[in-house]
Amino acid sequence: MPRKIRLLLRLAASGMFPLAAFLCGSPTTTLDLDRGDYVTFTARTAPGVPRELQLAGPQHEHIRTFAWEGGPKTFGFVAEASGTYTLGFAAPEPPAELAVGAIVPPAQQPTPDRCAVDLQSPRLQALRDAVEAGNATAEAAFWQAVAQQGAPLIEPKDEAHVWVTFLWHGDAQTRSVFLNWPVFSPRKEDNLFQQLPGTNVWYYTAEMPRGLRMTYKLAPNAPFGPGSTRQELRRAILAVTQADPLNPHRWPSAAALDRFEAHSCIDLTGAAPMWEQTDVPAGKLQTHWFESQLLGNRRDITLYTPAQAPEGGPEMPLLIVFDADRYLEQIPGPAILDHLIAEGQIPPTIAVFVSNPTSQSRSEELPANPVFAESLATELLPWLEHYCTFTDDPQQRVLAGASYGGLAASSVAFFQPAAFGAVLSQSGSYWWAPEGAEGPAGAESEPAWLNRQFAASDHRLIRFYLEAGTLETASDIRPTNRALRDILHAKGYDVTYREFAGGHDDYAWQFGFAQGLVALLGEAATAAD
Known part of the structure; x- marks a missing residue:
């Protein structure tokens, strides 16, 4: 079988045989490869069900894991040594297919052109x-x-x-x-x-x-x-x-x-302190399905309840965090909340980590989508009341996220200020425009659409924590964050703005997430004392 696969794929790569896909009914596939061969393949699984593929090398050693959210996904790898490689699903269920595309040997792989630069080191x-x-x-x-x-x-x-x-x-x-x-x-x-x-x-x-x-x-x-x-x-x-x-x-x-x-x-020396997990009481995490009639989809919602929930005191602030995977895995959001609450830097807070049903839905919902904002205000908040008690003060309801999530935090507050009155935005994508952010002035494709909405609208009762990296200039992240800061200041908004030495990076956002929570909720902790 491996040699047949290899023959078909090499014919396809050379254009001699029109191979669209090679479907594998079994959970594993083997490929006989030479060093440097570039392989592409597509996995097809049920959408919305996270899956993993494992790649093993000629000595049966684990090489890497391919993980995705489910549905069709195309990957690639390069053989680092000659021999037989095995691709297999980490779990045989639910049913899945593996479609191998082509093998491209090193001689047929293009070499990119390099730009000459001065030697600085x-x-x-x-x-x-x-x-x-x-x-x-x-x-x-x-x-x-x-x-x-x-x-x-x-x-x-x-x-x-x-x-x-x-x-x-x-x-x-x-x-x-x-x-x-x-x-x-x-x-x-x-x-x-x-x-x-x-x-x-x-x-x-x-x-x-x-x-x-x-x-x-x-x-x-x-x-x-x-x-x-x-x-x-x-x-x-x-x-x-x-x-x-x-x-x-x-x-x-x-x-x-x-x-x-x-x-x-x-x-480097002088970097902001890295987040250190300490032995403090841990909050409780529960994951539920949330279905939106307005959006026509459902998603995971992870609910964080603090260990030090008050008894008979004021209702707790509410934190809604976009891109749940980012703030549950790369950025240790629950641990950061545990630490800040235990130290009294913020009051006990209910947190809701909102996942994306698919990558496509993320690109449709997070960038300044009024229907998404309406769903949060009119569907998610009432749904949450079945699981926890939280404040009805919009100023103590914080929306948080990074990149598109930062844009979502500001845009949801813009569309629904009566429901949400605080924004924690990390490297928000304020360059975004409905039609591509590359068009002429005055068009829907002119960059920084949300910035212009704030500039043209009456003041809303919203507080902001904005941050951007000093290395995010070419992407227009830092320039458009600075522009939003200036617009908000001119309109009389309460704004805290910070720039950090870094780029568009979860690793750098850990410290800013904690700092933003203290900036927006720290006064509430003092008042509670």
Whole structure:
């Protein structure tokens, strides 16, 4: 079977045989691959039911896990050694299909064009000079030092910035290395490594602010080229994106995560304190199904009830958090609430973590959708009253989220200020417009649609905590957050604004989430005392 699969797929890749899909009725599929082969495949499962696929290598070793929310999903991977690979569903039920697309050998994979850049790193300048001078041991000594000290290289530039140099130890097979990090670049080739001539040193140097906190991954030999579509580009990068093998610091730190799941992290001197989980009373988490007639769908709602719920006192504040997975997994939202409540920084608070039924529904509901806002105000709030008691004061009802979730927090409060009067927005996507955010002035496609709505509307009784990263300029995150801050100040809103040294990154948002809660609910804790 493996050789038949391989023959069909190679014919399909060469265009000699029009293979649309190879359907596998069994829960596992084997593929006979050569080193460097790029494989794409589509898994088809019931929508809304999270599934996992496991990839094992020629020695039956676990290589990586592919996880998704259910429904059809296309993935890719690159064989790192020749041999037989096995793809299998982690659970045989419910029924699923695996459709293998094509195998593309290294000779047929495009190589992206790199842009020449100046060599900024002093240590790499010294290595270059030593190699050019004929020092035959210079590179080996360099890699030995990196193995002892770790990567990336951190070198001073000025009082406010450092040079950060990411490294990859290449070999004769290395064609390219791509930096996958939370910093937007208009051109993907701007994130490609350079090769130091005469060596196996591949590098990418960037000027970074002191106090930086950031995660990143590296993608060696990502099979994309100048003609790749956006979807092909993303799939090719994710096929090989992995933690930096030269950096021992990973996030999340769970040992069970493989190198494709974990991120490498950077914490420079002066970075905001990282969240530390301490031994405090833990709140209770319960997950329920919530069905919306207005939206025509249903979703998971995770309800957090604090351990220190008051008896006979004032009704508790309410926190509604978008993108539940983000704030339950990457950002430890419940643990942060436990800690802030135990220390008296915020009062005991009811929290509701709202999931997205699908990725498509997320892109439709979170960006300034008045029907979504109406559903929260007229369907979710009454539904919650069956499970818990919370305040009817809109000023103590906080909407929170990051990226599209930050945009949702502000837009829901804009549409429903009588229900929600506080916003915690982390790197909110205020560049968004209904028709694409790339159009002319005055059109529905003009960027920063919600900013213009606030500017043109009467004052609403809403308090804001806004934050954005100093590395979120090219994506228009920081400029549009600053613009919203200025509009809100001019309109007389209560606004707390913060910028952090980082990018569009869950790792950096952990501290801001706690800080935003204290900014919006801290006075209530003082009043309760």
